[in-house]
Amino acid sequence: MQIDGETKIVAILGDPIAQAKSPQLFNALFERHAVGAVLIPLHVPSLRLGAVLDGLRNIVNLAGVVVTVPHKFAAAAHAADLSDSARQTGGVNCLRREADGTWSGGMFDGTGFVRGLLACGHSVRGKSVLLVGTGGAGTAVAHALVDAGAVSIDLYDADPGSLARVEDALRSRQSTTSIRRGVASAQSTHDLIVNATPCGMRAGDPSPIDLTGAAQQAVVADLIMKPEQTPLLNAAKASGLTVHPGRHLLECSVEAMAAFLRLMA
Template sequence: MQIDGETKIVAILGDPIAQAKSPELFNALFERHAVNAVLIPLHVPPAKLGAALDGLRGIVNLAGVVVTVPHKMAAAAYAAVLSEAARQTGGVNCLRREADGSWTGAMFDGIGFVQGLHARKHVVRNKSVLLVGTGGAGAGVAHALVDAGVASLDLFDSNAESLQRLENALRSRDGQTLIRRSGPFAQATHDLIVNATPCGMRARDPLPIDLAGARPDAVVADLIMKPAQTRLLEDAEARGLTTHLGHYLLESSVEAIASFLRLIP
């Protein structure tokens, strides 16, 4: 990769940022497409998000930013325009810098997750899902699962406000999916079990979901990308359950994000 005065810059903003897999995936994509662009990680604490985004608006050769934990909901407020998926979820995982310095926000987490499942032959239509975590990524996944035609979606989050916000948004849609509240434990009715919380990034984190009641053919998915094999996925494997890794989401959405940023066709 050669960086010169014509290189387009993309940044990924998060706190923490060491777990981010975006730099290796995006930079490999840019090389494959012979695009003069580079993605760099920026460690931005929540209290500094606004200042960081305001400063980045002034960088003319900045194509945009990828947004990760915990900024996806907060960053949406800085966008002048939001995609339909971003409006639905109330969060963004990508902001494109426009010529006038304004931000256009989009959310690719949900479609990336569903496409990742389909790529590995996991059917979601008419299935029953437990989703633990209703923040930015969880909200994106929830709406995409409804779009994909899941029969039921059981939700849990220790943050009552976040849970209520997503529940209200999903119930306001004119869909057939049954929306319910649940606890953070698998039941024999769940075909797909999803952890959309950051719980599992650190070795000392507790298990975010109790899998004791999971059905033998259930699929257990974790959105965490580092470590790739979280404690939840290790527990699922020990129980003989099928697992779905977090990086499948990003792998399935990286080209769509790069296209949104106008870096590839």
């Protein structure tokens, strides 16, 4: 990949950032389609996010930024305009720099997750889901599951405020999906079991969901990108369950995000 004075810059902001898979996937996409752009990782602590975004918006050849843990909700507050999905979830995972230096925000986690499931032959329509974690990605996934026709979603989060926020937002949509409070324990009625927490990212983390009661036909998904084989997925494999790693979400989001950044058609 050649980098010169005409190269468009994209940054991914996170804390931590070592787990990010976006640089490999985006840069491979840019090279494959001969796009004159490069994505670089930036480790940005939460208290410095505003200062970093204020600085980056002044860089004329910056196309935008990808946003990861834990900045998705906070970054949305810096956007002058939000896509429908970003407005719905209250968070962003992509900010596009406009010509006047303002940010426009988009959220692709939810649609990327559902597309990843479908690409692997796992339908969502009519299925019962356990979703553990209601942060930025979890919220986006919850809304996308409703859009995709899930019959029910059992929600759990250790933070009662976050749980109530997502529960209220989903119920206010008045969809046919049943929204219930659950526990971090799979039931035989769950067709899809999803970890949307960061538990499993660090060495020594336990499995965030008890799979003892899971049905044998259940699909167990984890949004964590690194490590690819998380404690949850290892426990699922040991129980003979179908696993769905986090990389599928990003792989099914990168082209849409590149288009949002106006780097591809």
